[in-house]
Amino acid sequence: MTLAAEDQLDATFMALADPTRRAIVARLAEGDATVNELAAPFDMTLPGISKHLKVLERCGLISRTRRAQFRPCHLEADVLDAAVDWIEESRRVWAERFDKLGTHLRDLQSGSHPRNGEDDE
Amino acid sequence: MNEQTTAPGELNFSRRFDAPRELVFRCLIEPEHLAHFWGPAGVSAPVEHIKVDPRPGGVFETVMVNDADGSQYPTRAVYVEVAEPERLVWTESHSGMTVTATFTDLGDGRTEVHIRQTNVPEAFRSPQAQAGFLTSLDRFAAYLGGLSGKATR
Numbered sequence: 001m002t003l004a005a006e007d008q009l010d011a012t013f014m015a016l017a018d019p020t021r022r023a024i025v026a027r028l029a030e031g032d033a034t035v036n037e038l039a040a041p042f043d044m045t046l047p048g049i050s051k052h053l054k055v056l057e058r059c060g061l062i063s064r065t066r067r068a069q070f071r072p073c074h075l076e077a078d079v080l081d082a083a084v085d086w087i088e089e090s091r092r093v094w095a096e097r098f099d100k101l102g103t104h105l106r107d108l109q110s111g112s113h114p115r116n117g118e119d120d121e
Numbered sequence: 122m123n124e125q126t127t128a129p130g131e132l133n134f135s136r137r138f139d140a141p142r143e144l145v146f147r148c149l150i151e152p153e154h155l156a157h158f159w160g161p162a163g164v165s166a167p168v169e170h171i172k173v174d175p176r177p178g179g180v181f182e183t184v185m186v187n188d189a190d191g192s193q194y195p196t197r198a199v200y201v202e203v204a205e206p207e208r209l210v211w212t213e214s215h216s217g218m219t220v221t222a223t224f225t226d227l228g229d230g231r232t233e234v235h236i237r238q239t240n241v242p243e244a245f246r247s248p249q250a251q252a253g254f255l256t257s258l259d260r261f262a263a264y265l266g267g268l269s270g271k272a273t274r
Binding site for chain 2: 090095100106108
C-alpha cells in the first residue's frame with residue numbers, strides 16, 4: 001500500500017469514527033441527499049451538519065456538486081470500499097492462516113509429521 | 122475472554138482447533154511450525170527467514186514470499202508479552218499494530234485461539250478518534266460491507 005493510500009485510509013477511518021458521520025454515510029448509501037435532508041433525522045443545526053459534511057468531504061468520502069443550488073451530497077463508494085477492503089483483508093489473512101494451521105495440527109497429531117521442504121522439487 | 126471494553130480500531134477473530142493448547146501455542150512461536158501456516162493462501166513463509174525470540178522485547182520476523190511471482194514482504198514485530206500457553210502479544214514495527222493471541226483450553230482436547238488486533242492506523246491514537254471509534258473494526262466492517270455491498274464477497 002502506498003503512503004498516500006495509507007493516509008487516505010487513516011483519514012477515512014478518522015471520519016468514520018463519529019456516529020453522526022456514520023449515519024450520514026449510511027443515508028447517502030441509499031442515494032444523494034441535500035444538507036437539509038441529511039439534517040432532518042438529527043437534532044442538529046445546519047451548521048452542525050455542515051461541519052460533519054466538511055470532514056467527510058475532506059477525506060473524499062463524499063462530494064458535493066458545485067453548480068446546483070442545493071448542492072446534493074454524493075457518497076464516493078470507492079473510498080468507502082477501500083476502508084472495507086482493508087478490514088476484510090485482515091480477516092482474510094487470519095482465516096487463511098488458521099485454515100493452514102488446522103491442517104498442520106491434524107498432520108502433527110496423525111503422526112505423519114510433515115517437515116518443511118517435504119514437497120517434492 | 123477479554124474483559125476490556127472494545128478499544129478503538131479493533132479486529133477480533135476466533136478459531137477452534139482439535140489440538141491441545143500447549144501444541145497450538147508452540148505452533149505460534151516455533152519457526153518449524155510457523156512456516157506451515159503463517160503465509161495466507163498463495164503465500165509462503167520459508168522457515169529459514171523466520172526469526173523468533175519469544176520473550177518481551179524479543180523479535181518476531183518473517184519474510185512472506187508470494188508463490189506466484191516470488192515477490193517478498195519482510196515483516197518485523199516485537200513481542201510484548203509471552204505467557205505460555207495462554208497469551209501471546211506482539212507489536213508490528215512498521216504499522217504499530219498490536220496483536221493479542223489468547224489460547225483457551227476448551228476442556229475436550231480442543232483449543233480456541235482468539236486474535237485481537239488493535240491500534241490500527243496511527244490516526245486512531247488521538248483522543249478524539251478513540252472517543253468516537255467505539256465500534257470494533259470487524260463489526261464496523263460488516264456494517265460498512267452492508268453499505269457498499271462488499272461483505273458478501
